[in-house]
Amino acid sequence: MLFSYHIINLLVVSFSAIECKRFSFNYTSYPDIGGQLKYHNVPATWRDARLICDMEGAVLFSPYNSSMKDALDSEIKDMRTDCFGIYIGVNSIFSKGYFFSIEAVALGDMPLQWLPGEPDNADNSEDCIAYVDGCVADINCTELLPFVCYKKSTAMSKPICDTDDEGEPGPRDRCYKLHHEHRTWTQANQICVAEGGQLATIRSREEASYLRIAYLGLVTSDIAFNVIFIGFLDWSGRGDWRTIQGQSLENAGFDDWDSRHLDCSDAGKTCGALQLTNVKLISHWCEHTAPFLCAFPQNSTP
Numbered sequence: 001m002l003f004s005y006h007i008i009n010l011l012v013v014s015f016s017a018i019e020c021k022r023f024s025f026n027y028t029s030y031p032d033i034g035g036q037l038k039y040h041n042v043p044a045t046w047r048d049a050r051l052i053c054d055m056e057g058a059v060l061f062s063p064y065n066s067s068m069k070d071a072l073d074s075e076i077k078d079m080r081t082d083c084f085g086i087y088i089g090v091n092s093i094f095s096k097g098y099f100f101s102i103e104a105v106a107l108g109d110m111p112l113q114w115l116p117g118e119p120d121n122a123d124n125s126e127d128c129i130a131y132v133d134g135c136v137a138d139i140n141c142t143e144l145l146p147f148v149c150y151k152k153s154t155a156m157s158k159p160i161c162d163t164d165d166e167g168e169p170g171p172r173d174r175c176y177k178l179h180h181e182h183r184t185w186t187q188a189n190q191i192c193v194a195e196g197g198q199l200a201t202i203r204s205r206e207e208a209s210y211l212r213i214a215y216l217g218l219v220t221s222d223i224a225f226n227v228i229f230i231g232f233l234d235w236s237g238r239g240d241w242r243t244i245q246g247q248s249l250e251n252a253g254f255d256d257w258d259s260r261h262l263d264c265s266d267a268g269k270t271c272g273a274l275q276l277t278n279v280k281l282i283s284h285w286c287e288h289t290a291p292f293l294c295a296f297p298q299n300s301t302p
């Protein structure tokens with residue numbers, strides 16, 4: 001069972017790799033709102049819009065103050081669409097009649113006004129919000145609309161590449177990016193794939209020490225960063241540990257396990273993680289969440 005579950009996961013992930021190449025990773029910076037916006041012109045349902053933003057490490061945008069509204073207007077000003085408007089994050093899916101952004105800001109506190117005749121909750125089925133020419137209307141969440149994702153600058157960690165400047169020899173052909181947000185192993189890899197990479201695999205002891213040096217500061221300041229998901233897993237659920245590309249860890253170049261993590265109590269932990277304090281591999285619960293490390297080819301930094 002576990003085996004086929006992983007295979008299906010891997011198939012889904014590799015298919016989405018093909019899919020994801022289509023949307024370019026193109027966010028525009030808006031310093032006034034401390035982050036970046038990206039307009040998605042392919043219309044989606046509200047739930048899919050939210051999911052796509054999430055996979056990009058962003059949130060479905062809601063303009064909850066005047067600078068955010070200005071940024072939104074600027075991001076969509078040259079965009080042509082036949083749709084009624086664009087989705088924003090505001091919805092009443094879990095609180096019928098009360099509209100909140102994904103960050104739980106109430107619609108009433110936003111610099112937005114209803115279009116004439118709205119909200120009408122037509123057929124008692126309108127739990128989402130469309131942004132139309134600076135105003136809003138309630139709309140059925142299954143309608144297909146373009147949308148805008150928002151990424152806070154602070155949520156971005158800088159990718160580390162070959163660093164001539166600091167004198168530390170980095171991997172020659174790769175960049176790494178640590179995601180601070182906690183995700184399950186599968187969600188983590190989907191996010192890496194959406195950015196044009198994959199969960200990182202480690203190919204040598206040198207690479208491992210390099211990562212330790214690069215990220216160890218985070219461990220001492222925040223112990224929650226000690227365990228990070230990386231790109232290997234138990235393919236059979238019986239100890240067949242391989243990278244997501246299917247290589248044995250030995251062939252991949254690094255199989256240095258933390259000894260405490262190879263006892264029987266580990267049954268059920270079938271996803272791979274790295275313990276940053278001593279750069280040893282450990283097994284971890286796939287459904288638990290942890291920060292994670294993506295790797296990208298050197299020339300395709302997200």
Ligand SMILES: *[C@@H]1O[C@H](CO)[C@@H](O)[C@H](O)[C@H]1NC(C)=O
Nearest residue numbers: 024025026027028038039078
């Ligand atoms: C981002 O998108 C804009 C507008 O579509 C385009 O002009 C620009 O060249 C893109 N930038 C990158 C780096 O792809």
Ligand SMILES: *[C@@H]1O[C@H](CO)[C@@H](O)[C@H](O)[C@H]1NC(C)=O
Nearest residue numbers: 032033034064065066067068
């Ligand atoms: C609006 O919110 C953003 C993000 O929280 C913040 O960076 C910005 O300073 C705020 N602007 C105003 C005018 O309150």
Ligand SMILES: *[C@@H]1O[C@H](CO)[C@@H](O)[C@H](O)[C@H]1NC(C)=O
Nearest residue numbers: 123124125126140141142143
């Ligand atoms: C509106 O939403 C309901 C579910 O709340 C759905 O059953 C219905 O088909 C939707 N109508 C339209 C026109 O999309």
